[in-house]
Amino acid sequence: MRIRSSDPRNQNHITMSNPTSEYLFLLVGYDWHKFMPPADAKHALDKMMAWVDSLMTEGIATGARPLARTGKIVAGKNGSVVADGPFAEAKEVVGGYIAVKADSLEAATAIAQRCPLLEHGIKIDVREMVQKCAITKGLREEAALVHA
C-alpha cells in the first residue's frame, strides 16, 4: 500500500526507483506515553508499528529497533569514567532508530514526516549515513594536497 500525501512536496519520493543513500532516523523523546491513557498509547503504538512494518515491507526501511531507557555513558582517557546514562531529560533521549533508503535528505525527511509518533512529541533527527567519517575524509584530502 502506498501512502498518498496531498502535499505536492511529498509526491516525488513516493515511488522510489533507485534510492541512492541511507539515512538514519534517530527517534528522540522518551516517556511520551506517560501522560496518556494506556488505550491511547496502545493505539499510537499500533499506528507506529504499522508504519514501520510498511516501510520494511516496501524495502524503504532496512532496520528499526527500540532502545532500552537506561544504559551507560563511557568517557575520558581509557574510558575511565563510566556513569549511568543517558543524562538528558526524557524528551532528549534517543528511544530508537530506523534506517531507511532514500534519494536525498529531503526525500528522507518527507518519509520521516509521516511518523505517527510525531504528534505525541517525538522528534526525528534525520542524518545521512556516510561511508567514511568526515575526519578521515579530511585527512585524506590533506594527504592528497601534500602529495599534489
Place this chain on the structure above:
Amino acid sequence: MPDTNPQKPTDEFLLLIRGTHWNAALSPDELQRVMTDFYAWVDGLVKSGVHRGAQPLMEEGKLVHGAKGASVTDGAFAESKEAIAGYFLLAVPDIAEAVRLAQACPILAYGAQIEVRPIAELCRPMAEIKAMATV
C-alpha cells in the same frame, strides 16, 4: 505507576558516539595517529565477531517534529559535545562487556563520549502495556 522498566534487553547494544570536532586541537600527525588507533579498535571488534554494523553520520541533517511532521528545521549538530557522530552495533552478552569494549575506543581520550544503550525487545510504552495486560 512505579518506575520499573519492564523492557527486556536483547544481546545487542548500540554505541552512540557523541561529540563532533573533538579533533580540533590535534595536529594532522596526531590526528592521523589517533585515527589509525581508532581503525585498529574497529578491526578488533570485527575480528572478535561482535561487530554487527557501524556508520558515521553526516553532521548536517534535518530535525522533524510536530504533528504530521509540520516542523522541519536544519539540525544544529555541528561542534557539539552531545551531537551524535556515528554508531556501532555490537553483539555481546551483557552491558558490562559492551562498556569494556567501548572503554578501549581511542577517541575517548580527546573528549568524545560513548553512550552504550541496550537494544530492547520492545519499546518501553509497548513493554509497559504488555506488562499491564499480564497483571
